[in-house]
Amino acid sequence: MKSIRILLQYLKPYKWLAVQNMGFNILSAFFALFTYTLIVPFLQILFNRVESIPNPGPFNFSAGYIKEWTNWFFSSSIEKYGEMRTLLVVVIIFALASFIKNLLVFLANNCMASLRAGTVRDVRNLIYNKILRLPLSYFSEARKGDLMTRVSNDIQEIEVSVVASLSMLFRDPFTILIFVVYLFVTSPQLTIFALLMLPLSAWAIARISRSLKSSSFKGQQALGRLLSVLEETLTGLRIIKGFNAEEKMIRQFGAANEKFAKTFRRVARKAYLAHPVSEFLSTVVLLIVIYYGGFLALKGTGNMSPDRLIAFVVVFSQIIQPAKSISTAWFNIQKGMASIDRINEVLHAPETITQKPDAVRLAGFRESIEFRNVWFAYNHEPVLKDISLSIKKGQTIAVVGRSGGGKSTLADLIPRFIDPDRGSVLIDGVDVRDVNIRDLRQLMGIVSQQAILFNDTFYNNISFAVDGEVEPESVFRAASIANASDFIAETAEGYENTVGEGGNKLSGGQRQRISIARAVMANPPILILDEATSALDTESERLVQDAMLKLMENRTSVIIAHRLSTIQHADMIVVVEDGRIAECGTHEELIRNPEGIYRKLYEMQTF
Numbered sequence: 001m002k003s004i005r006i007l008l009q010y011l012k013p014y015k016w017l018a019v020q021n022m023g024f025n026i027l028s029a030f031f032a033l034f035t036y037t038l039i040v041p042f043l044q045i046l047f048n049r050v051e052s053i054p055n056p057g058p059f060n061f062s063a064g065y066i067k068e069w070t071n072w073f074f075s076s077s078i079e080k081y082g083e084m085r086t087l088l089v090v091v092i093i094f095a096l097a098s099f100i101k102n103l104l105v106f107l108a109n110n111c112m113a114s115l116r117a118g119t120v121r122d123v124r125n126l127i128y129n130k131i132l133r134l135p136l137s138y139f140s141e142a143r144k145g146d147l148m149t150r151v152s153n154d155i156q157e158i159e160v161s162v163v164a165s166l167s168m169l170f171r172d173p174f175t176i177l178i179f180v181v182y183l184f185v186t187s188p189q190l191t192i193f194a195l196l197m198l199p200l201s202a203w204a205i206a207r208i209s210r211s212l213k214s215s216s217f218k219g220q221q222a223l224g225r226l227l228s229v230l231e232e233t234l235t236g237l238r239i240i241k242g243f244n245a246e247e248k249m250i251r252q253f254g255a256a257n258e259k260f261a262k263t264f265r266r267v268a269r270k271a272y273l274a275h276p277v278s279e280f281l282s283t284v285v286l287l288i289v290i291y292y293g294g295f296l297a298l299k300g301t302g303n304m305s306p307d308r309l310i311a312f313v314v315v316f317s318q319i320i321q322p323a324k325s326i327s328t329a330w331f332n333i334q335k336g337m338a339s340i341d342r343i344n345e346v347l348h349a350p351e352t353i354t355q356k357p358d359a360v361r362l363a364g365f366r367e368s369i370e371f372r373n374v375w376f377a378y379n380h381e382p383v384l385k386d387i388s389l390s391i392k393k394g395q396t397i398a399v400v401g402r403s404g405g406g407k408s409t410l411a412d413l414i415p416r417f418i419d420p421d422r423g424s425v426l427i428d429g430v431d432v433r434d435v436n437i438r439d440l441r442q443l444m445g446i447v448s449q450q451a452i453l454f455n456d457t458f459y460n461n462i463s464f465a466v467d468g469e470v471e472p473e474s475v476f477r478a479a480s481i482a483n484a485s486d487f488i489a490e491t492a493e494g495y496e497n498t499v500g501e502g503g504n505k506l507s508g509g510q511r512q513r514i515s516i517a518r519a520v521m522a523n524p525p526i527l528i529l530d531e532a533t534s535a536l537d538t539e540s541e542r543l544v545q546d547a548m549l550k551l552m553e554n555r556t557s558v559i560i561a562h563r564l565s566t567i568q569h570a571d572m573i574v575v576v577e578d579g580r581i582a583e584c585g586t587h588e589e590l591i592r593n594p595e596g597i598y599r600k601l602y603e604m605q606t607f
Contacts, residue, residue, distance in 0.1 A: 024108035146224030172322035398567035445519035453503035
């Protein structure tokens with residue numbers, strides 16, 4: 001029931017389309033019933049059983065009057081025009097009613113098409129927007145392949161299994177209700193007997209569907225693991241080949257693929273069982289109804305005659321198909337509910353980085369960034385311990401230390417990618433948790449160790465941080481400052497040349513310089529450079545270092561570095577050891593301490 005409520009929330013913006021769909025379906029059910037009941041006058045004319053009625057009497061809305069009026073109309077028509085022309089009239093009315101019925105079915109399905117497309121689009125937007133709002137710590141636990149499965153396969157499963165099945169649930173119950181009313185009017189005794197037969201098939205189908213939802217959930221999880229292995233293979237293909245690990249990855253992928261195949265077989269087997277079971281049971285029910293109805297017709301009891309029995313069986317057989325459709329829709333919904341649950345897990349994942357309703361707006365950066373007694377832990381393991389540090393506007397601060405010491409975590413606190421467990425980070429005296437997040441991050445430009453580029457042109461990658469129209473001259477100037485204009489000009493299409501997925505058409509130094517050009521375009525007052533040169537060769541490092549020096553002019557900069565040669569110009573160097581600030585000072589001050597950590601690191605790199 002919880003999943004149904006979630007689904008109804010998705011459908012809420014399209015309730016008017018759902019109402020229209022139901023309205024058209026009700027009208028089409030009336031016209032369908034009218035079409036099928038024309039079999040009675042058709043058979044009466046054919047077998048010369050039309051009663052002669054001189055006058056149907058005054059109009060009243062009742063089954064008896066409709067019967068009297070029908071007999072009067074056809075008996076009068078036979079007297080005037082003969083049986084053949086009257087039969088032709090029945091055929092024309094039959095065709096016209098069928099046309100109107102099918103037109104109404106089309107209009108109902110047209111409403112449903114808009115509802116389906118809109119719902120799936122909205123769910124995709126919801127989950128994509130949620131992914132952008134989730135904290136970075138969430139993605140250290142979640143597999144990319146599993147998330148991609150939820151955005152693609154699970155949403156598609158909702159569209160195919162659930163939303164498509166709603167068209168049956170919006171249509172078929174009304175059809176059944178209208179047809180059942182007609183059957184009760186025709187023969188209450190036979191109708192009650194027929195309806196007592198239907199729960200038998202419903203019970204058998206319910207037994208099969210119980211485990212379908214859990215099996216489908218496991219299937220989607222297995223597919224997520226399969227896509228994760230594929231995504232890791234594509235990302236690490238160079239390493240796989242370099243270490244001759246092809247066979248190992250083939251076994252890993254094969255195991256994940258086999259597990260998915262087994263789960264898929266179980267789901268498919270249960271889904272395929274629904275149709276033959278319902279088909280057989282509905283046939284048995286129909287045969288029992290025909291036998292009992294024939295008994296009533298032969299005995300002349302239960303308001304039953306042979307022509308009425310044929311009409312009854314025709315209309316009752318039309319109930320069986322909607323009933324089967326409802327059971328099929330229930331199967332599909334149970335299967336799709338697993339996907340709704342998986343999507344709901346992402347949509348309801350906690351957003352630890354949230355903005356207060358009365359968040360402080362920032363117009364710019366004026367004074368300082370301050371860390372005040374900051375503590376932070378990953379999985380209850382302390383990474384930062386009682387950090388206190390002040391960075392004045394215009395200063396260049398370098399953070400150095402051993403790997404895993406907490407340097408990157410320290411930098412992630414400034415743009416509020418994470419929040420401290422204790423203590424506070426302040427910008428111009430205001431806690432960053434009280435600041436408008438967009439304003440805060442607009443003050444900052446970030447260049448990371450792994451240059452993240454999008455599969456787009458040089459032009460669009462450089463102007464990525466600018467929302468709206470971009471002057472080409474500013475893009476060219478940013479590329480020039482980042483020492484990127486020369487190699488861009490050498491490509492076939494210049495600034496319109498694509499960089500490839502993740503920038504794989506470029507060298508490491510070129511990717512990094514495009515990242516710096518992007519930061520130049522953002523023109524931020526605060527720069528965070530997270531080991532921007534650690535993975536580069538000497539020549540590339542020199543070019544990137546030169547670009548970084550240009551970028552840092554007249555800005556407040558926080559540099560995280562392994563290569564100490566790149567941060568000797570810093571106004572202050574902070575040495576982080578085991579989550580604490582162990583030393584602090586300029587390069588010259590720190591190098592004078594023979595027992596200092598910085599001095600040891602520097603001597604190791606120099607040696």
